Amino acid sequence: MTTQTLKASASRAGLIPAVFAVVLGLGIVTLAGHVQASALHDAAHDVRHATGFPCH
Amino acid sequence: MTPPMTCVTPPASPATEPMFSRILTSALFAGAAAGLIAALLQLVFVQPVLLHAELYESGELIHFGGAAVTAHPELPGMFSDLQRDALSIVFTMLTYTGYTLIVVALMSIAEGQGHKVDGRTGVLWGLAGFVAVHFAPGFTLAPEVPGVAAADVFARQIWWFATVATAAVAMWLIAFGSNLISYVIAAVLLMAPHIIGAPEPEFFTGPVPTEIGALFAARAFGIGLAAWVLVGSFAGYFWQKEAKHAEAHA
Incomplete structure (x- = not known):
């Protein structure tokens, strides 16, 4: 195996956990910042305004 | 004589699990902090x-009336509503941990x-993150003080996500692109959502004085910038720290 293919396979292997982490991060941001369920909205209200999310 | 053992071939199964835990651990530390x-x-x-704005939203203070209104009304003191502030702390930590997961x-x-990633280059990551997530959407949908008139929230959220996504791609192209075309594409991506336009309200009904609205937007941007620089720098720092930790245990 050449160094190049080694690097390529290593970066492919690194892509799967990165994608998982992005999906998890997006889920958290959506839940905390965007879901309109009223309990969540009320609890996160001030943060949503201060962080520049569309709130109401 | 046998040569010293060096691991030049990757493991049979991709090293997915340690990589994920390295991302998760550094993102949790950096995001929470x-x-x-x-x-x-x-x-x-x-x-x-x-x-202060909520005093106008609730009608306790009224602007645009005949009489002038004091700019310094009695406000609830800092930490006067502990539950509300505690919830704000929890949700801010959650939000930035989510962002940090994506950054890491x-x-x-x-x-x-x-590319080199550490606490120092992390500052640039943070600046790029601020532009993508705060400044790009806020350039047209400015941080909303309570009580402002705004279009339907779902339409604004769609515009917000689309703008953040295009700005994030643009920042990546600016950071890692190597030719003029990528910079031109980045500029187009940054401008397009604002030229197309965000959902705007049909009427202005906001009861809050413009002074408060402007101060709120400026403060929200300022704190967002500070927070994002910390996100980027901490993320880069803990990312390297976890690498050293993993090497020490290998």
């Missing part, structure tokens, strides 16, 4: 402006492509 500081900054600098994941990809 940056989120906590951001929450405290917000409580000190943004919350008083928000509480992208850092892992950049490092895989040979």
